Amino acid sequence: MQKTLSALVVHDIKNALALLEIDLEQLNHHKDVPPEGRRAYRRCIELKNRLISFLTLYKYDQSGLQPLVVEVELAEFVEDLVRNSQSAMMAESHHGHQIVVHADGERMKPDSAAGGFGMFDENLVELALESALNNAVRYARQRVDVWFEQEADEIIFRVLDDGAGVGVVDELMQRNTAEKSSSTGLGLALCKAVAEAHGSGHVSLESLDGAGTLFTMVLRRVA
Amino acid sequence: MANAPLQCATFFGKLIENEYVHFNKLSALVIDDISAMRHAVRSQLQSLGMNKVSVASNANDALELIKSTAFDVIMCDYNLNSPSSGQHFLEYLRNENILNATSVFVMLTAEAEYGFVANAVEFIPDDYLLKPCSESKLRSRLERLIDRRAFLMPVLKALDARHYDVAVAECNKLLDIAPDDRRRMDVLRRKSDAQLALGDHSSVLETYAHAATVRGDAPWVMMGLARTHYALGEFTQATEIANELVGKNKSYVAAYELLARIRLEANDDEGAFELLNRSSVILPSAKRFRSVAQAAFLLGKLEEAKLNTEAAIQLSNGSMVEKSDDYLSLAQTQVDMGDHMTAIETLEKNARKHGDVGMFGVAKGAILAQAYFDSGDHEKARKLMERSVSLLANRTDSVAMSALGKAALKTGDIVLGMKLLTQAVQASGQDERIIARHVKKSMIDTGHADKVEDVIDGGRKRILLLVDEATKLMRTAHFTEANQKVNEALGIHEENLEVLMTAAQLHLLWLKHEGMDARVVQRAKAYLSTLDKLVPNNQKVMNFYRFFNDIVSN
Structure with a gap:
């Protein structure tokens, strides 16, 4: 009974949040939206992302994620991801200037046999990469690059920011293990869950000495 | 593609241009039980430039709209806050052939677990989107879907017009220009749909073989192959492929259902029951519960039959897949369980909203008669029987006649019972196998096992013989003689499908040759x-019609 009740409450909150987000989105179509309007929209998106990440992780813990595997054109997927990313759209650095999020076509390496197509659940993977992007954007100085690399039975997504590097990574990893409630830890855990649901893939974060932080998510073919 | 950019919306004052899709020319239907959500999605679509956006709060309203309007895009919420979900609705639309091939169906879902559902079913939407979905993401996805539809358009239009041979020809043209494997698979899938509609099994096997060279493990290819082998009577191959499919995906219900049908053909009722049961556990639906209930009933597993029928009633109550016949099945099961008081309650109280007219009334009266007879009220049973017999008049309805025949046998009118059951089998058309099983069970249950063969095979054997003779005569162009045989067969049963099909075919050949x-x-x-x-919308009949029109117009 208690479980049903909490499920109902959570569902209700999520729906209300979704409506609020769409209202704010439509409101922001107007040219003369005050800064508060934009801020409210950003906060709503963050809150929603946290709730969805949490719910997806909860589902993963309870019964595992069941990816609905479809054929996806990788370059188009990454371009759409960047173009539609709410984190990218809202990205401003701590110094007050816009962060550029860039789908890096030159680094993209489609596998010739697979013809640049991959098989995965685009909604789940998008959810995961959006949270990785959100993280990168928060720590970037000016720029975030996103691309994919494809090998015979693996698809690798990479998100590279030009942020401070090592120190941040340590901090991230620590937060991730110590306390899952922070949004960074939640985001990373979500990425892990989504990668694992795709043929036991994995994720990693590494510091590129002075060149920023590289997030990697590896998906394998789902049997 | 090189059309002038359209102004669709602004975002933070930035102009968003759309080079690909003219959203202002597209119509959409939004189905969501939550009013605010419906309108929110509608505003998003309107922001994209769509002017014609309709909304519906439930599947029944949506159905009416879909029947009257060919929407370009249908956005359906997965959770419709009723026992039947958006997935049930989609399955219903596809099964009943209501959804236009040109309509793009998108499932909106708040749950990541939709993946589980979609992995288990054969009919998946063109796309699914997690809610809430931002307007720019909605735009990207719709652009992609509309783009894909534009490529397939000549095929989709031919499919909607039911010009299946035109559809196949258009597919062949597109296969030559398909830029990549994904498009190629899209086309091959439509080509196989068209060939199936034409009943052209040997060509459809070639199409699946072609698709298998592109992407051999696609579930629709394997399922199609299995089903075609089944239709050709090649049960071993069909079983092998369906098992392979189930091995790869333990929750693929369509494969279990096909395996169940094969078990039934092999008279392995127990095996069929278990497979059907498994598919209803994976993905419950009223239709699946009904299949399990029927298999259980014929096996004499009355408790299982009862529970599954009750589940079907509960799940379909108030929805478009609601069937009054469920109450008949439930009550008949209860009577057979010796629970006549509950059976009376089921029909007189719980099924009240379905009234007691028409063929439902006939069957209802027949089952009530059995219940009252068992309760000792023979007078009431007799009156109910009389009413049902007069309601039936000279109409033929297998289900009603089968129920009435059983009631007659049970209440002691052997002559009437035998006559009705014989007619029930003869009038059963496409459902012959299943009606025959019910009739056989009724006869055994009422102590008439010795006459089963006469009742089931009597008329049928003669009809088959006549059809066979007519076909041979027709092939050697002895049309007048063939026609005599057909008329004789129709004299036994004027609505037998097999005979009518032969008669139609005979007359078409006659016109062509003479x-x-x-x-x-x-x-x-x-x-x-x-x-x-x-049999409305039957592919074979459609083809006869086209053949007929060709001959007449020449």
């Missing part, structure tokens, strides 16, 4: 219109 004869044209028309009434 030229136009007004009387033959007249009769051909009459047979076709009877068939169209008995």
Whole structure:
């Protein structure tokens, strides 16, 4: 009974949040939206992302994620991801200037046999990469690059920011293990869950000495 | 593609241009039980430039709209806050052939677990989107879907017009220009749909083989192959492929259902029951519960039959897949369990909203008669029987006749019982196998096992013999003689599908070989219109019609 009740409450909150987000989105179509309007929209998106990440992780813990595997054109997927990313759209650095999020076509390496197509659940993977992007954007100085690399039975997504590097990574990893409630830890855990649901893939974060932080998510073919 | 950019919306004052899709020319339907959500999605679509956006709060309203309007895009919420979900609705639309091939169906879902559902079913939407979905993401996805639809458009239009041979020809043209494997698979899937509609099994096997060279493990390819082998009577191959599919995906219900049908053909009722049961556990639906209930009933597993029928009633109550016949099945099961008081309550109280007129009334009266007879009220049973017999008059309805026949046997009117059960089998058409099983069970249950063969095979054997003779005569162009055989068979049962199909085919060949004869044209028309009434939208009948029109117009 208690479980049903909490499920109902959570569902209700999520729906209300979704409506609020769409209202704010439509409101922001107007040219003369005050800064508060934009801020409210950003906060709503963050809150929603946290709730969805949490719910997806909860589902993963309870019964595992069941990816609905479809054929996806990788370059188009990454371009759409960047173009539609709410984190990218809202990205401003701590110094007050816009962060550029860039789908890096030159680094993209489609596998010739697979013809640049991959098989995965685009909604789940998008959810995961959006949270990785959100993280990168928060720590970037000016720029975030996103691309994919494809090998015979693996698809690798990479998100590279030009942020401070090592120190941040340590901090991230620590937060991730110590306390899952922070949004960074939640985001990373979500990425892990989504990668694992795709043929036991994995994720990693590494510091590129002075060149920023590289997030990697590896998906394998789902049997 | 090189059209002038359209101004669709601004975002933070930035102009968003759309080079690909003219959203202002597209119509959409939004189905969501939450009013605010419906309107929110509608505003998003309107922001994209769509002017014609309709909304519906439930599947029943949506169904009416879909029947009257060919929407370009249908956005359906997965959770419709009723026992039947958006997935049930989609399955219903596809099963009943209501959804246009040109309509793009998108499932909106708040749950990541939709993946589980979609992995288990054969009918998946064109796309699914997690809610809430931002407007720019909605735009990207819709652009992609509309783009894909534009490529397939000549094929989709031919499919919607039911010009299946045109559809196949258009597919062949597109296969030559398909830029990549994904498009190629899209086309091959439509080509196989068209060939299946034409009943062209040997060609469809070639298409699946072609698709298998592109992407051999696609579930629709494997399922299609398995189903075609089944239709050709090649049960070993069908079983092998369906098992392979189930091995790869333990929750693929369509494969279990096909395996169950194969078990039934092999008279392995127990095996069929278990497979059907498994598919209803994976993905519950009223239709699946009904199949399990029926298999259980024929096996004499009355408790299982009862529970599954109750589940079907609960799940379909108030929805478009609600069937009054469920109450008949439930009550008959209860009578057979010796629970006549509950059976009476089921029909007189719980099924009240379905009234007691028409064929439902006949069957209801027949089952009530059994219940009252068992309760000792023979007078009431007799009156109910009389009413049902007079309601039936000279109409033929297998389900009603089968129920009434059983009631007659049970209440002691052996002559009437035998007559009704024989007619029930003869009138059963496409459902013959299943009606015959019910009739057989009724006879055994009422102590008439010795007459089963007479009742089930009597008329049927003669009909089959006559059809066989007519077919041979027709092949050697002895049309008048073939027609005599057909008429004799129709004399036994005028609505037997097999005979009517043979009659129609005979008259079409007659016209083709011997030229136009007004009387033959007249009769051909009459047979076709009877068939169209008995089995609306039947592919074979559609093809006869097209053949007929070709001959007449030449």
